[in-house]
Amino acid sequence: MNYQPLNLGRWIIWSAAALLFLVAPHVFKGGFALTMLTQMGTLIIFALSYNMLLGQGGMLSFGHAVYSGLGAYAAVHVLNFVGKGVFTIPVPLLPLVGGAAGLFFGVLFGYVTTKRAGTTFALISLGIGEMVFACVLMFPGFFGGEAGVSTNRVVGQPFLGLTFGPALQVYYLVAIWCFLCMAAMFALTQTPLGRMANAVRDNPERAEFVGYNTQHVRFLQLVLASFFAGVSGALSCINFEIVSAENVSAIRSGGVLLATFIGGVPFFFGPIIGSVVFIFFVVALSGFTKAWLLYLGLFFVLMVVYAPGGIASLILMQFPVIRAGRWRELALPYALAALCALLALSGLIGIVEMVYRLSEQGANTSLTLLGLSFDARSAPPWFVFAAMLAAGLAALRVAARRVDARWGAIQLELQAKAAS
């Protein structure tokens, strides 16, 4: 019997997560870091809610931003009403307004989208996403057109002495909601609905023959996911103090798909990792290079091809090797592969940055990379970076084979040991 009323490991992990939320702004200091952390918190809720569809329910949605975006619109209007003194609601409870709006639209649109599964579901979700985006632009009176609706989060009486003006207070508000939503969404995976969502994802036909209406399972899963998407939308409204058509756009829907997939769809904590990486690309990398979207796209493609289980799967697959004390055998092949990848990446970055610099009309063509200054119009840097890329890729092939061979040998030995 494996039933454990108290899972100590889980308590430790969740306590560590809470501690991380608490200390993060004191470890990563500065306004920029705080901006990133706040956005990560918001995206974590959004990506986890997305994974309730994709990872747990097998529903590939191309329109999940509809629920977070409309939740954000509801929140921005309520916040403005509070600002005008029409009624009062404490700012920390505003995510509930976003959640309620997300849930409402989840019921409305989910009734249509979840009638079908698989590709049809994906296409309907795409259609509804486009429809809502068009509606947002069609009714500027409510949605504010392309400029969107702006607001001021410092409204009403301070809540327990907090005005939510300072960015640190907003961070902690996001952090508390993020932690609560993470816990709630994890708890949902452990319920009959959560388990049957997995069953419907894996084998809808069998699920029907044990008494489950697969459409109802998908519908409920989507409605609950929409609630959390709405919460994340309201938090982004508090953070940015503006909600625009971009909040419901296909770009936002695609972004959450990317973040979730990069992190790892099959694992509950995958989207958390994915959100951290995604925000790094969007916020941090975009400050350094205009090619950040290209790098993000390339990273996504590489993950899909070589690690479809995301970063989470890459981490988890090391655990049995570490437990068996065999990790040291892999350290050198890993380090060599990483060096080769770094060489290839440096070559690629050099070429991409030069292409971007040359494509800009009237821009200065001299640039500095890896501590070296050069002119993008001269030939030598092209040769050097192309050579780095080619040599890096060739060496990576060899290094990857070594990793593969060592990895395979260790796995075989571990399996033989387990069998005996």
Next chain:
Amino acid sequence: MKNAIALQEVHKSFGTTRIILGVSLEIREGERHAIIGPNGAGKSTLFNLISGRYQLSAGRILLHDADITNLAPYEINRKGLSRSFQVTNIFHNMSVYENLRCGVLWSAGYRYSFWHRVAGLQDVRRRAEQVMEQIGLGRRRDTLAGTLTYAEQRALEIGITIAGGADVILLDEPTAGMSRSEATRVVELVRTVTQGKTLVMVEHDMGVVFDLADRISVLVYGEVLATGTPEEIRANPAVQEAYLGALHKETAAADGPHA
């Protein structure tokens, strides 16, 4: 004796191809009823019609005198009919225990609940573990279903089918692809787990059929040729002509070179 299932003039066509041509059949409560016939006779199609996988072209199907014609599979399941499949149909990415728990949850009343912690549902756990022991997979509790041996997967398939406590069980070729010893074990398993229930099974292995069934129906080209006890079916010249005789010749021919 009351009927568990009654088929009334059931027809099924796929496009212009007629597969079931007016089948009328009564399966009594508590009996073990086998449906036999040559390949392409429509046995599996008949199962799919009864269990709601396919829609009827014409006719009616009653379950305990209630009309279940063209209901969805989950609706029919909730009325007490459960089925297994010819091709193993389990949740491959779940453990043995989780597979059986999926089979129990609806009938235990937890349905779409998102406020119960599934690990804390003692009644569900007890029932799933009881079935797990019955099907002999107690030691494989946490093994991924997809990694079980074929015979174990077939046993799990039967386990999922009976876990919800349905009183009418449809088994589609439960011993297909098994060795003689594995098939013998499955026959015993089926006999045990369907005690006091109505069992309808499609089966090619005549040894299994004549061992298990109280009554047999012979389906040939979408029509019921005969229904009766194993002795009546054996003695029926039309059945001998259309199926059993041909089957005997096939078996003899296959055995010939090895004899």
